[in-house]
Amino acid sequence: MITIYDILRRPLITEKSNYQSSKLNQYVFEVAQEATKTMVKDAIERLYEVDVVRVNIINTPAKRGRRRNRRLMVRKPGYKKAIITLAEGQSLDIFEGVQ
């Protein structure tokens, strides 16, 4: 049985997500493969005590590539990404730098 504590894997902090969180009030997480929009919404609202307006989910595909010499195959696993839009005026602390 999957619980809300298993849903959120880690926050994604990149240039893009940084822009989204600072300008659009959207926060990006990597989530479990079996997570759904509702599950993510529940998890965020319960864990951080904020109101979620919308959740977008993207399945980022796995990537294959050859590295170093041309023989070595490297596989980068795919993951499920959730973009969570919060109600205006609310924020998630974990994106706000070191505490």
Add this chain to the structure above:
Amino acid sequence: MKIEKTPQDDHQMKLVVEVEADHMEANKHRAARMLAQHTKIPGFRPGKAPYDVIRRHIGDDAILEQAIDILLEDTYPEILKEAEIDPGAPGSLTSIDNLDPPTFTFTIPLKPTVDLGKYRKVRLPYKYKAPDKARVDEEMESLRKMYATTETVDRKVEFDDYILVDVKGGLDEEEEGASLSEELSRSGFAVAVRKEDQEDEWPFPGFAKSLVGLKPGDSKTILHKFSKKHDNEALQAKNASFEVTVKTVQAVLLPPFNDEFAKTVGDFENLEALRETVKQNLENRLKSEYDDEYYEAVMEKIREGTELKYPPQVLEHEQEDIIEDIRQRLSQQGMELESYLKIRKMTMDKFIEEEVRSSAVKRLERSLLMDKISKEEEIRLKKSDISQEYGATLSQLQMQGLDLSRVKGGKKGQQELAQMVAAESANRLMVRQILERIKDIATGEIEKAEKAAKKEAGAKKEAAIKDSRAEKKKTPEKNTARKTTALKTGKFGETKPKTQNTSRKKATKED
């Protein structure tokens, strides 16, 4: 910015500087951005990560360190300006006392100060005497000896002869085998018989003298007791006997003094011309020798009355200069300083301590003194003088086989060379003028001249004042930077820096 000044004994200034906290914060951001340019933060292009992300990634300490660097770089000139300090060498950050608010302690070496004192009162008579006739004769005689020839003769040995001898020597009480007797024996050994004892004569001083009166083919046994201080320990205070056989006697033939001789020596028409040249050379040599001595003495006297203050860094810098000079000298002889020191069984520290330091002190003090005197006396170079000197130096170089068109580095190289020559000539000229002025001061000429000028001025006061003012305006500004560097290399009237000479001397001693 708060600055607290505390002067120190060794001519340095201690500064405690407190910088505003805002300033620090801004610098931290700048530092973070600079650091981010070179660090890879996943998810961000280089330099695009926000401050917080950078902080998380590389840590506060790294940012702080960089921020302090930036802060110091920026505010150091400001600090100097605000503290009204004229540094003589780069200052150093001694400690960071506090971060909130940021407080730093600097130690800044001050510019050397020179108080010339009553240098104008220094008197030393200039007592150069032209060489008299006897001295010239002596010189001529030695020239004659240089051109002497030898001839084998069949007569008794006399003074000033060259003889070939076989020597068989040995100690009276032989102790350790035949090694010593081998050392004391030589065959076909050439001896110059002189009236005076020579210190380095083999096998002992006065050996050749005892051979006077022998004929070729004659033998003689000489007994000798070595002195207690003989270089070879095995020979100290030992009795030795030498069996000497004279093989040939060669008499020295001095060429006769006539016009013929003058022609063989050089391109001289007659004896009179040769004598004139010899006299001239001798005079020049003696004069420059005396000048060296004289200036040295005067400078020493001036130095006594002055107060020099300089921080240790300046001296260190001078030492480095000297070592660099020595290194260059040595490399011209195909040697490295390290191996040179090894030969002399010295370490770098000891070398600096024993040899470099004293000459560095001397050189530094001299250059400070001369610099100050030139300022005080308002010695300025005239453009025409410089260009004249420049021409002279250049033609001298060309005589030594320098071809301007074949200088390495094309046009740029030529320019560099030209600049070097120009600096060198200006330098030399400056040194010469300063020395001349010093001489005038020390001999009292200046005072006389000034008194005379005063008298004159008294007669036509106003006109003179106007004139002198106009004159002052006309004199061109001199580049002081060049002057100071120029003075450093100055040895009296000579082009070569002092250390070059000493190092050469040292090198030859080693040989």
